[in-house]
Amino acid sequence: xxxxxxxxxxxxxxxxxxxxxxxxxxxxxxxxxxxxxxxxxxxxxxxxxxxxxxxxxxxxxxxxxxxxxx
Numbered sequence: 001x002x003x004x005x006x007x008x009x010x011x012x013x014x015x016x017x018x019x020x021x022x023x024x025x026x027x028x029x030x031x032x033x034x035x036x037x038x039x040x041x042x043x044x045x046x047x048x049x050x051x052x053x054x055x056x057x058x059x060x061x062x063x064x065x066x067x068x069x070x
Contacts, residue, residue, distance in 0.1 A: 001042045002049065004056075005034060015040060 003015040003023070012024040013034070031048050034040065039052040 002052070003040050003042055005030075005036050005038050005040065007036060015042075017042075 001017060003017040006014045006016050006022070008014070008027070009024075011027055013027055013030050015023050015025060017023060025042075025046070029046055030040070031046065034048050037053070037057070039049040039056060041047050041049050
């Protein structure tokens with residue numbers, strides 16, 4: 001399962017799963033280097049998917065560029 005960090009709220013991280021469901025996971029279960037916008041692989045262990053995070057950020061930047069060029 002994958003999800004994107006939406007925000008941090010006190011002791012919890014709010015994550016939007018790829019199916020659009022929102023879940024809360026305690027900060028202690030999330031890698032320390034994780035930040036808003038990062039894609040997480042949620043399996044036996046939660047890890048940051050750096051490749052997918054970069055791919056999604058690049059896609060968003062391209063969309064914004066395309067909007068401003070038109």
